[in-house]
Amino acid sequence: MKILGSYKSGEIKEYLQAGERIKAEIDGLASPILIAHHGDCDGITGAALLARYLKDSGKNVGFASSAEFRKKDALHFEKVFKEYSSGIFVEAQGMTEDFCQFDKNFINIDHHPHPMNTPIKRMFNPRNYFVTPNPAIGFVMYELLFEDLPANAGWISALASIMDYCREPAELLIENCKSDLKRFNELQDTFLASQYAEKMTTKMAEYLSNIPEPDEFLNEKCLIMSVFTETRKLSIEAPFKPRIPLTSRVNSEKSVKSL
Numbered sequence: 001m002k003i004l005g006s007y008k009s010g011e012i013k014e015y016l017q018a019g020e021r022i023k024a025e026i027d028g029l030a031s032p033i034l035i036a037h038h039g040d041c042d043g044i045t046g047a048a049l050l051a052r053y054l055k056d057s058g059k060n061v062g063f064a065s066s067a068e069f070r071k072k073d074a075l076h077f078e079k080v081f082k083e084y085s086s087g088i089f090v091e092a093q094g095m096t097e098d099f100c101q102f103d104k105n106f107i108n109i110d111h112h113p114h115p116m117n118t119p120i121k122r123m124f125n126p127r128n129y130f131v132t133p134n135p136a137i138g139f140v141m142y143e144l145l146f147e148d149l150p151a152n153a154g155w156i157s158a159l160a161s162i163m164d165y166c167r168e169p170a171e172l173l174i175e176n177c178k179s180d181l182k183r184f185n186e187l188q189d190t191f192l193a194s195q196y197a198e199k200m201t202t203k204m205a206e207y208l209s210n211i212p213e214p215d216e217f218l219n220e221k222c223l224i225m226s227v228f229t230e231t232r233k234l235s236i237e238a239p240f241k242p243r244i245p246l247t248s249r250v251n252s253e254k255s256v257k258s259l
């Protein structure tokens with residue numbers, strides 16, 4: 001782990017040590033590992049960085065996501081987990097005690113307050129070390145795995161920090177990634193259009209775990225979001241059928257036929 005954030009206060013040394021401890025716990029998890037993440041931009045990017053690290057360590061990973069972490073979500077993860085040996089929660093905010101059943105096999109990485117403390121004992125959270133300002137989970141993961149991530153992973157963490165309103169601690173990284181984020185509006189729209197729709201969020205996390213360049217990611221987004229576009233196709237095709245204006249019908253008939 002490497003501290004990269006501009007933190008104004010906190011038990012930074014203890015935070016660093018806790019990071020090293022959780023990293024050792026992560027390394028000890030049995031494969032295949034389920035990454036159960038929050039379905040927003042921060043959760044998706046955090047899951048992607050973690051997946052990159054795990055895959056490079058020779059582990060097999062899969063993804064599941066959710067907007068909330070309540071009883072019905074616990075049932076969902078329970079079902080998915082049947083295919084896995086262990087798991088990591090990424091930004092499982094507001095986790096209820098229904099998640100106690102996962103304590104044995106899961107690690108929990110989050111940056112939200114946990115009023116009832118987490119049902120998962122193996123937890124890593126900057127809040128427990130009073131780290132201020134609070135870093136996004138995409139940035140927590142970036143610091144945690146920094147030494148082992150590809151050099152071009154920074155934009156993914158910078159994007160998470162902006163999208164999750166946690167840009168302050170990651171300001172230096174955002175500054176360094178400025179040129180990578182030149183298509184920020186498109187990146188933002190892509191995440192906002194797909195967040196919380198599990199089929200897309202997990203696909204995006206999977207694709208981002210290859211640590212593509214932002215251009216590459218945006219060029220591939222139609223493919224990534226094909227679940228989305230496939231279902232929309234039927235409804236948008238009809239009204240968009242080209243119509244030939246009456247005046248040019250004769251002239252254009254030939255070219256229309258050749259289409």
Ligand SMILES: [Mn+2]
Pocket residue numbers: 042043091111136137164
């Ligand atoms: Mn977040």
